[in-house]
Amino acid sequence: MKMKKIVLWSALGLCLSFTPAAAQYSLYWDLPASPAGLSLGLSSLILVPEPEGTIINPASLSSVKWRSAKAAGLQWWQDVYAGAFSAAIPFGRFGTAGASLGYWSFGTMAGLGPNGENLGNFESQALLWSAGYGRPLFLGWSAGFVVKGYSLLMLERKDWSWGGDFSLKYDYKFISAHILARNLGPKYPVNNAVKFNLPASANLGLATKFWQDRLAAALMYSSVRGLPPYLSAGVELKPLSFIALRFGYDNDDNKPERSRFGLGLSLNTTGAQDYAVEYGYRSYGALGNVHAVSLGLSF
Amino acid sequence: MRKFFTILLIAALPSLCLAQYRCFFGNLHAHTSYSDGQSTPDTAFAYAKNVARVDIQALTEHNNGQPYTISPENYQNLRLIADTMTIPGVFVALAGFEIGSMGSSGFGHLNVWETATLSPYFNTTGDLLNCYKWIKEQGCPALFNHPDSGRYQNSNFNDLYYYQDYQQAMDLIEILNGGTLYEDAYLRALERGWRLGPSANQDNHQRDWGNRISNGNIPLTGVWADTLTKPAILEALNARRTTALEVSPASDRFLLSLKVDGRWQGSTILRQQGEADFEISARSDTSAFRKIYLYSNGSIVDSLSPGTRVVNWTFKRQLKSGSQYFFAKAVQNDSDRAWTSPVFIDVYAENRYQVYTWPTPVRDQAKIIYPPLEGANQLNVRIYDLAGNLIWSREDAVPGQAVDWDVRDRCQRPVPNGLYIIMVQIRSPQETKSYSGKTMVTR
Numbered sequence: 001m002k003m004k005k006i007v008l009w010s011a012l013g014l015c016l017s018f019t020p021a022a023a024q025y026s027l028y029w030d031l032p033a034s035p036a037g038l039s040l041g042l043s044s045l046i047l048v049p050e051p052e053g054t055i056i057n058p059a060s061l062s063s064v065k066w067r068s069a070k071a072a073g074l075q076w077w078q079d080v081y082a083g084a085f086s087a088a089i090p091f092g093r094f095g096t097a098g099a100s101l102g103y104w105s106f107g108t109m110a111g112l113g114p115n116g117e118n119l120g121n122f123e124s125q126a127l128l129w130s131a132g133y134g135r136p137l138f139l140g141w142s143a144g145f146v147v148k149g150y151s152l153l154m155l156e157r158k159d160w161s162w163g164g165d166f167s168l169k170y171d172y173k174f175i176s177a178h179i180l181a182r183n184l185g186p187k188y189p190v191n192n193a194v195k196f197n198l199p200a201s202a203n204l205g206l207a208t209k210f211w212q213d214r215l216a217a218a219l220m221y222s223s224v225r226g227l228p229p230y231l232s233a234g235v236e237l238k239p240l241s242f243i244a245l246r247f248g249y250d251n252d253d254n255k256p257e258r259s260r261f262g263l264g265l266s267l268n269t270t271g272a273q274d275y276a277v278e279y280g281y282r283s284y285g286a287l288g289n290v291h292a293v294s295l296g297l298s299f
Numbered sequence: 300m301r302k303f304f305t306i307l308l309i310a311a312l313p314s315l316c317l318a319q320y321r322c323f324f325g326n327l328h329a330h331t332s333y334s335d336g337q338s339t340p341d342t343a344f345a346y347a348k349n350v351a352r353v354d355i356q357a358l359t360e361h362n363n364g365q366p367y368t369i370s371p372e373n374y375q376n377l378r379l380i381a382d383t384m385t386i387p388g389v390f391v392a393l394a395g396f397e398i399g400s401m402g403s404s405g406f407g408h409l410n411v412w413e414t415a416t417l418s419p420y421f422n423t424t425g426d427l428l429n430c431y432k433w434i435k436e437q438g439c440p441a442l443f444n445h446p447d448s449g450r451y452q453n454s455n456f457n458d459l460y461y462y463q464d465y466q467q468a469m470d471l472i473e474i475l476n477g478g479t480l481y482e483d484a485y486l487r488a489l490e491r492g493w494r495l496g497p498s499a500n501q502d503n504h505q506r507d508w509g510n511r512i513s514n515g516n517i518p519l520t521g522v523w524a525d526t527l528t529k530p531a532i533l534e535a536l537n538a539r540r541t542t543a544l545e546v547s548p549a550s551d552r553f554l555l556s557l558k559v560d561g562r563w564q565g566s567t568i569l570r571q572q573g574e575a576d577f578e579i580s581a582r583s584d585t586s587a588f589r590k591i592y593l594y595s596n597g598s599i600v601d602s603l604s605p606g607t608r609v610v611n612w613t614f615k616r617q618l619k620s621g622s623q624y625f626f627a628k629a630v631q632n633d634s635d636r637a638w639t640s641p642v643f644i645d646v647y648a649e650n651r652y653q654v655y656t657w658p659t660p661v662r663d664q665a666k667i668i669y670p671p672l673e674g675a676n677q678l679n680v681r682i683y684d685l686a687g688n689l690i691w692s693r694e695d696a697v698p699g700q701a702v703d704w705d706v707r708d709r710c711q712r713p714v715p716n717g718l719y720i721i722m723v724q725i726r727s728p729q730e731t732k733s734y735s736g737k738t739m740v741t742r
Contacts, residue, residue, distance in 0.1 A: 031685060077720070078735065106718045106739070109659055109660075109737060109738065109739060110648070112620060112648065112656070112658050113658055115619075115621060116620035116621020116622075116623075116657065117619075119659075124718065152716060154739055154741045155660050156741065157741055159716050188715070189716065192742065194742045196715045254689065255686065255687035255689070256687075257689075286722055286735075287720060287722070
């Protein structure tokens, strides 16, 4: 147990030491970096308990009862890969803190100069980070916030910027209602003369659980600045205590190649130490398929 | 029998692909009393055919709302007369009009030919884009006239500023109008990004259609077409297959043509790095060629001093990556000159990626390069961000040519820095191929 504590605190310290580290959804791409995010879409924000769902829905951090850590890896398309590490630590009535660190590799490209000259191959990456805190308030209400940022490393320049999310949760019996304001902050990148508005979004969601938590469902309405609103829905079914099947759906018409449906699977042990292996999948049509796996630990 | 025709068709295919054209000489800019010139269209066409002995004569009356502007009724009369005076294989008469105005609030003059109706008046500086848009919708060939504000105020089309969306609107530019040379404007337009062929015209306002002498020479436009028919001439003008030349005496005719990799001047070629085959041909019955120049991207890159009346200059040239154009210019011993239209070549470096942008990383403009497909007739390009959001698409791109992207999204907003995925689908009657690649936007 002592060793696990050391690992967990080290991971959290590592995350926080990176001028603050990777959100599950990047600041402006909103890319899923976990199996749950991939399979369930935005409904994972209110459906999956910990830790990645809670990092980006900080009000839910208040309901995290166990110290948790998770490492995830994604195979995107076009030689793009991602990895993320997230952790959450509850402090009893003082709430729960969490952080995450992510890395995206965009692979290699052949540089071609303005006059057609060969600039050689170059690589680009992105680093993403987040740190959040959530706690119960009163009468079933919880609140939380997260600060997050990114650094985009490109040929000849590096962009960086930051933003924040705020959320409120209200629990009533087996239903929870969520209000999220995401991607709030200055225009990005902050260190570039050419700046853009963050894709700020307002999200309203409902989540519920039935049959001793064997069936959980969530529905979320998302309105992103400058884009048509859309709905995300997710279902997590546990036919056995150690297996969870995930089905996601959204009607986001801005992504014509992406399948509206996502699939996922979670296998976990139960007991004082809870290990979980998760898998997520979504088709992006002609662009390719995306697979994500993660290994999580709660204790 | 079917087998016989199949064999015949296969045997004929190479010649269809490497079409041979003849040069027909014409004057594409002239007026009559239907606007501010003299006499009538039937007299003008008859004069051009029988006295000046040109193959093509266009009448392009002013359409600008001035008191002398052509009326819609007269334009329909002009079309009728042009059709009547056209004799396939002998003479082609074109009906057209000259749009726009010059002066303090104008943008210049443009010629269009063989549209069904007159255009609205486009007279103010702010009308330029609407004018391009109208021409693009007509699909007719169009010409930048006397494009120099040094001679006429506001007559150079916003300094020939290149609008990617309206590339398809314009086909030609006057390098000679009467005795005035606009070679600088031709080079500037090409440097700006326009893909144009040169034209030399007389802008007649008097009774000298086809043989007006200015500074001792007669400007003519050589049009390379397979037959002397109106559809073939219009196709050649749309394809920029022209040679601008000045001749003297009036009976003088000479030829200058350029082919790269077997493709005629005016063509656009998309190809990999490597050596290209150039063929410059010139022929004259009256005067030897003193010098032939090869121009590329604004400057002379090669020359030949043949000193003969027949020249067949063939050579290989290494092409570097990027977009470039080549055209030939000839000067005869009697100082007559000629300019071919360019061959436009988009060259991509060999690498392991099938689709990419030039340049990479991208800043403000990019050309999307992809593998060519023989006989392709449809090209679709889509750009996505890393989340799969559709950022930009082009469903009517021209196969075989690099596709321009202005690094903006579908709402014309600049796109943020980051990684973008390019999907290209190219179709021919036989097959459909899809390719993908990625690029980085860095500002």
